[in-house]
Amino acid sequence: MARHFLSLADIPASELRAVLDEAHRRKKARVGFAKGRPDQDTPLKDHVLAMLFEKSSTRTRFSFDIAMKQLGGSNITATSSDMQLGRGETIEDTAKVLSRFVDGIMLRANSHDDLIALAQNSKIPVINGLTDYNHPCQIMADLQTLEEKGRTLKDLRLTWVGDGNNVAISFINAASKFGYELRLSCPDGYKPSGQDMERARASGGNVKLVDDPVTACAQSDVVIADTWVSMGDTDAEQKMKDLEAHQVNDALMSKADKDALFLHCLPAHRGEEVSASVIDGPASVVFDEAENRLHAQKAILKWCFEA
Numbered sequence: 001m002a003r004h005f006l007s008l009a010d011i012p013a014s015e016l017r018a019v020l021d022e023a024h025r026r027k028k029a030r031v032g033f034a035k036g037r038p039d040q041d042t043p044l045k046d047h048v049l050a051m052l053f054e055k056s057s058t059r060t061r062f063s064f065d066i067a068m069k070q071l072g073g074s075n076i077t078a079t080s081s082d083m084q085l086g087r088g089e090t091i092e093d094t095a096k097v098l099s100r101f102v103d104g105i106m107l108r109a110n111s112h113d114d115l116i117a118l119a120q121n122s123k124i125p126v127i128n129g130l131t132d133y134n135h136p137c138q139i140m141a142d143l144q145t146l147e148e149k150g151r152t153l154k155d156l157r158l159t160w161v162g163d164g165n166n167v168a169i170s171f172i173n174a175a176s177k178f179g180y181e182l183r184l185s186c187p188d189g190y191k192p193s194g195q196d197m198e199r200a201r202a203s204g205g206n207v208k209l210v211d212d213p214v215t216a217c218a219q220s221d222v223v224i225a226d227t228w229v230s231m232g233d234t235d236a237e238q239k240m241k242d243l244e245a246h247q248v249n250d251a252l253m254s255k256a257d258k259d260a261l262f263l264h265c266l267p268a269h270r271g272e273e274v275s276a277s278v279i280d281g282p283a284s285v286v287f288d289e290a291e292n293r294l295h296a297q298k299a300i301l302k303w304c305f306e307a
């Protein structure tokens with residue numbers, strides 16, 4: 001069976017650890033290389049990845065494209081509206097057809113159920129490039145970033161501030177795998193599902209809801225924000241109002257540890273979920289985080305294809 005990368009909850013901690021180690025190793029091994037130069041070993045030589053997008057993307061699209069090239073392979077990118085998928089061809093038939101042409105599929109999907117259906121009908125690895133439910137590739141890059149800043153994941157207190165949706169869910173899914181404490185400060189109506197929280201706790205994850213963002217950020221080592229209005233959200237105006245008290249700004253960061261780092265998956269909206277002073281200030285590591293999408297995904301691709 002093909003090895004899919006759909007949710008961090010499904011992958012053993014030891015394998016995720018090995019993926020992060022490989023991401024660090026590959027990043028170090030190409031210091032000084034031109035961006036278009038392949039890695040020394042080109043482990044995915046002659047491999048082709050299909051990249052399918054039902055939603056917009058900057059980081060996921062460019063990082064997977066360059067990742068495949070640096071690993072020695074190639075890719076084909078399409079939006080669903082370029083494909084018969086956008087005219088009603090089923091996801092199941094799409095999976096069966098693409099399995100005949102390419103070696104792997106990365107999908108950014110509106111619905112997580114579609115990602116699962118694609119994987120269930122695919123003979124080749126399927127990688128989750130974000131769904132309404134989760135964003136596992138992002139969290140691998142985020143954790144790589146924290147480690148390269150000298151932090152030890154199992155010793156960290158992470159605080160999520162804002163909407164407890166897809167990116168937050170992947171932090172919840174990874175808590176027991178890497179041993180960090182995760183506090184989530186999300187207003188009513190935006191809390192992560194009880195099922196995800198319970199599953200994380202049942203597998204040993206130290207995850208808790210803390211209503212007040214000030215209390216949640218107290219002595220935190222890492223503060224994390226995400227856009228208030230996610231792709232596909234239809235209630236933008238209401239969400240902006242509901243999340244107003246959950247802006248990460250200097251006052252909130254001052255409650256965290258003095259060496260606390262700020263993460264944001266980007267794209268960001270200065271003056272909404274985060275103040276310009278925080279995202280453009282000394283605690284912010286968001287552009288290293290964005291770069292690490294490339295390095296983390298190279299390790300994810302290799303893990304999927306080597307099975």
Ligand code: CP
Pocket residue numbers: 056057058059060061130138265266267
């Ligand atoms: N963080 C992230 O996934 O960015 P894109 O939407 O630009 O891919």
Ligand code: NVA
Pocket residue numbers: 130165166167226227229230231265266267
């Ligand atoms: N929560 C955001 C993440 C973007 C990378 C969204 O789903 O739009």
